[in-house]
Amino acid sequence: MAGSGQRIWALARPRRPHALPQRLDRRRIYVLPTRFGLFVCTVLLAMLLGALNYNNNPALLLALLLAAAAVASTVAAHLQLAGLTLEAISAEPVPAGQPLRLRLTLSQRHHRHRPGLQLDHADSHGSTTLPAQGQVDAELALPTTRRGWLDLQRVRVSTTQPLGLVRAWAWFWPDQPLLVYPHPEAQGPALPEHGSDPLHSRPDPAGEELQQLRPYRRGDPRRSIAWKHSARRDTLLVREYEKPAGVEVLLDWRQLHGLDSEARISRLARWVDLAERQGRRYTLRLPGQPALGPAQGIAHHHLCLRALALMPHD
Amino acid sequence: MTEPPLLLDRHARHWTLASAALALLPLLLQLPAALSATIAAVALGTAVLAWRGRLPVLVRVLLVVAMLALIIVLMGTRPGRDTGCALLAAMLAIKSSELHSVRDARSLLGFALFAPFAAFLLDQGPVTTVLAVLATLCALLALQRLAQQEGQATPQPLPAQLRGVLRLVLLGLPLALATFWLFPRLAEPLWGLPERALARPGLSDSMEPGAWLDMMADDSPAFRVQFQGPVPEAAQRYWRGPVLTRFDGRRWERSPFEDTRTPVDVQPGAQRWQYVMDVEPTERRELVALDLPTAAPDGTRLANDYTLRSDRPLAALSRWTLQSAPPRVFASTLSPWQRRQALDLPEGSNPRTVALGRQWRRDAGGDDAALVQRSLDWVRAEFAYTLDTPLAGRHPVDEFLFEQKAGFCEHFSSAFVVLMRSAGVPARVVTGYAGGIRNPLGDYWVVRQMDAHAWAEVWLAGRGWVRVDPTAAVAPERIYDTLEDRLGAGAGANLLDWRQAGLTLDFVRRGWNALVLSFDAKRQRELLRPLGVGELGAGQLVAAFVALAGLALGAMVWLLARGERERDPLLRAWHRLGRRYRRLGLAREPSEPALQWAQRVHARRPDPALLALSERFVLARYAGTRTHLASLLGDLRRHRPPSGASS
16 A cells, blocks of 8 residues: 555555554444455456357356355455454563554454454554454564654554455554653663762662562663572562662753763763663653652653653753 | 565475375376376375475476377377367366475465366266366365464364365355355357367277277166157167278268258158167267157258257257157168169179179179178177177178177178178168166166167168168167166175165266256246246346356355354353343353352342253352253253342
8 A cells, every 4th residue: 555555545544643552443443455466356257258258157056156255255254353342452561662562452353263464554564363253463573764743654453365356454543652762872881970979889789688579570780680589489480679879860851961962862862771770779850840750660660751852952 | 575485384385295195186087097197196106206395397307298299199280179178188287396484385286176167077977077076176185284283383184174075065065055056147148169189989980890899898877768658678778879880891980961962861660769869979970869769959950961969069058859760661762872872882892792692693683682681681690789890890890790700799780781781781780789788776878878778770672771780680679678687596686785875876977967967048037937937037037047056155254253153052051041041131240150240140130040051050060960861951941030120
């Protein structure tokens, strides 16, 4: 559907984003023959014309049966999508430049086995099979180029089942925002140590005394899982350490003179990552906003990156 | 397309190759054996070679050229239906060498879908039909597999695949049938059917020693007859075909002048036979009729010698309604031209027969009938019937009469006519069929290709042309007896069983012929005659077609949309019960347990019956106590939400 076709399909439903869940009703599903379907259609027409002309009844019956099966496959292709629901989408934010792994949760109440559902968004493709009355997660890897809110276009869900003669498709257009973090500098200076308290040396988090265990939450780093405890309890447990008494760092926008704002954002993003990895408490100061921190941990990390991602573009 | 081609997986490849092979099979059965064997070998070879890797372009081009050359050598350059089919078969065979991407597989399958159609142009028999249906189903399975590969779905097991395809075909069946019966047919074809380049064995305008052996071994039906009224007895069941008068010493030919002259005078006897013939396609114009047809039906012509010829080649099954009467006098006078032709013998051929004929004429004086009787007596006394004859030499009649003294109808009729002509009695060879088998199912007669027969006619003053069958003098059982008579002496019940099965099959085949094969524009117009409606006009047909096709389409959509039915009757009944409550806004949540739902409903509007039912359902479904399943099913189906005041 590229090129001039795009303009026509801009009129197709849905024409603007909608809240999730979105259910495909039959008026939102489009069906057109594939290139191969057109070829078969030509062959069938030739057969029908020849059989009618020669009054060759077995040939006519066979051609008609094939044509009717093709019609049935068209209806079946439409039904492969009808009633399909996009329950939710989610994605772990990634730095710009890395593909955003968009997870789409599809479900249906029908008794229909739906194999070979294809998902497309611009140049990214994915496919999945939805079992009867079931739910399934499909993944799309969306390329990201710039930080901030991702401009999510319509996601096309399509199928050529059952015979590959026609393609049925429909669009989902979720209005759910997806965030892309700024791309951290690949190489840059070390964390600014000035203005920080040099009293304590940086402790190694792995060697720290265990404070408590808590259940695993999605996004917890793998190295913090307490495997031995988990094996004993039969559920994943994560170590929570006492706040590491690291050296606090101040990451301040204003201290980065001589850089344009994108470069500043990149550097700050790298520093935020670095400080988090080193287990240090850090404060992020951005213009026109209250300072974030000092704090440490996943939540703080995401908060800082989010603030950086949403800095106004030039 | 800039996307890289999607490569075939092993599964899809197998299916595609299998469908190409199956599609090839009905075509190969209709082509000359040598060509079929070569095409099959090439198909196998390329499939095996291409398995290893892509064949070089040069090899493929060479293959194409070699196949073209072979087809031209074996079938000639005259374009015909069979030449086209041979080309298609060769292309299918070579095309299987380039089978790498999904796209390749699909183009091969497109041709594989076309192949059964081509096979039907050559033959519409049961074998072709069965093979064509199998090939089509296999191609659909392959298409389904390809679509699954395209959607990156995991391959399903074979029964599930088969179910998917059969479901589509069965759902399409009503629509296909409605279109088949009601879509307006062409009364006259827009363009003619190309003829075959190679003829099949059958009755023709000529007869040569040994040329009939193929036909005598062919037990496929030539035509089927249903008599209305009296049935001729065995000695009268001579189906008259082409009459051959010209003889060159070896080969008998029909005189082309016979067609241009009007039929001779005939005084029919008192007997009349009314019958309907269903003639299998022959690609020729020759028709047969019981000796002698009283009139030519529409679309045929009777020649001077009472040979029946169709105006068009019989490319499809055709039905003829005829009346015949045995002649009392068949051509009371012979014109000088006719007499000369019926006495003509080539100079110098078969000298001993000619000498014998002259000798007998001197002995008999003017009595032609005595001459005929004398030669029949001789044949009866000294000759034998056999299909195992040596190749004919320079004087085939001499060799047969004086050396071999054994042969079949071809030899007997030919020798007899030569002998009669030598003795000065006008005589000619008549070809056609003799006998036939009665099928008690449906009460009709089948005449097979192997019933082909040749006999003689001599012209006697006062009686005209009289049928003389020298073969019947030697081996009457070959002509008059049916197989039952020969088996009657207790040849074994086994053989009779086989025969019964054959007759049943033929009955089914006749039904298929009547119902499907011979359906045409005329029968379509008379479709509603059994209901007392006259001929349908084009407008009525279109209206009926649109109405019925719409209904069939609606049924298809409804059946498809209903989705896969729940297989468990208990769950089905339970879901139906749930739907009745959903209408009242009391739908069960997807994750809500049955008992909890029932209690919730009961709290909203008292419904103790539902509580009891849901308990029984839970027991039957999860505890496996299915002893009272039938009564539970009945109760579930009968239960309705109480119509009390809702809260």
